[in-house]
Amino acid sequence: MCRWLAYRGNPIQLEAVLFRAKHSLIDQSLHSRFGHTTTNGDGFGVGWYGSPAELPFRYRCAQPAWSDRNLRDTARAVHAPMFVAHIRAATDTPSQETNCHPFRHGRWLFVHNGLVRDYPKVRRDLMLGIDPDLFASIEGSTDSEVMFLLALTFGLEIEPVRALERMARFVEETGQRHGVEAPLNMTVCATDGEQIVAARYSSERQSRSLYHSTSIRHLMELYPDDPRLAAVGRDAFLVLSEPLVDLEGLWEEVPESVAIVAKLGRIEGRIFNPYRA
Template sequence: MCRWLAYKGNPVQLEAVLFRAQHSLIDQSLHSRLGHTTTNGDGFGVGWYAPASDTPFRYRCVQPAWSDRNLREAARAIRSPLFVAHIRAATDTPAQETNCHPFRYGRWLFMHNGLIREYPKVRRDLMLAIDPALFASVEGSTDSEVMFFLALTFGLQVEPVQAIERMVAVIEATGRRHGIEHPLNMTVCATDGEQIVAVRYSSETESRSLFHSNSFRHLRELYPDDPRIKVAGDDAFLVLSEPLVDLPGAWQEIPESAALVARGSSVEHRAFTPALP
């Protein structure tokens, strides 16, 4: 399907995560170890926040991530305290720039791995459920962008986890009306530059892989000579589709039907229970 990651901590070069890690996101675009597809070459995108800007920046491209020389140059130049990145393997919708993640609205960025099953059957109903005031901002044709705008419709900017629960419930109810037994499989990430919200959920309880980093302070004690851990800082945090490095004690799998909210130095785990608005 896809692979994605989100980072917050001390400002670091995007290159450190996207290219230099043992199992970097660029390596995963060719050799994913835990993904539904080994190769993810139907476009990519990065989004990052800078202190002087109210709106996050994006760079999206329909090329495979491994062959884009401009991405390598940009990743060397850009340092950010919070950024996201996504590599895409297309399902029911075409490989085009407007279908590349992350999607953006105001300060919010959104990424998805998975699919709405039999999306062409339910697309019209789901798009009509988007708030008319938001509809003009939908640019592409992918199910992931519709998920984002449904979450915005149901209050993502106020109560992010509850809004995603409502979004999921509407998709499942719509799919089942159309005779689809397991309408949705997803890991999603949403961020406004202050918090990272990640959810692992699927209608059939067989979700795509999702992990988060353990305490960087603890990792620094375990690996005091590792410069990557030092530069990120004690409060750094990563949530990602699959681990970047093989360090014992570095990663923890996020369980099924679970949400995670990382803000400042705190990381909150909670059960994820879809509920219709």
């Protein structure tokens, strides 16, 4: 389907995770190990934050990530304390720049791996659920962008996890009205530059892969001479579709139906329940 990652920590070159890691995102675009599709070549995008006062920057392209020479220069030039990156394998919608992640609204960036099943059948009803004030911001034709705008409609800027739950419930209930079996499969990430909110959920309880980094502080004690750990800092955090490097103790799988919130050096896991009262 797709692969994505989100990073927060010391400012580092985007190149470190997009190109230099053993199983970098560029490597995953050609040789994904845990994805439903080995190749993810239907476009890519990166979004990053500079100073706290700035809105996020974004670079997207519809061509494969591995063949874009401008991406390598961009990834080498940009140092950022927080960024997201995404490589796309298209499902029901075409390969075009406006369908590439991350999607952006104000300070928020959003990426998704998975699908809304039978999306052409339910698209109209899903789009009618979007706040009219947000509707004009639709640029592309993908289910992921609609999911993002629905999450914003349901309060992403106020209660991020609850808003993602409400979005998931709306998608499932809409699909069920149309007779769609197992309407939703998703790993999603939303960030406003201060917090990373990620969730793993699917109607059939067989979600796409998702991992997060464990305590970097502890790993720095175990591997004091590893320059990769020193570069990202003691409070660094990564959440991603599949691990970048094979380092024992670095990665932990996000369980099914769980949301992860990383903010101010703290990582909190919560049950992700779209049908909570």
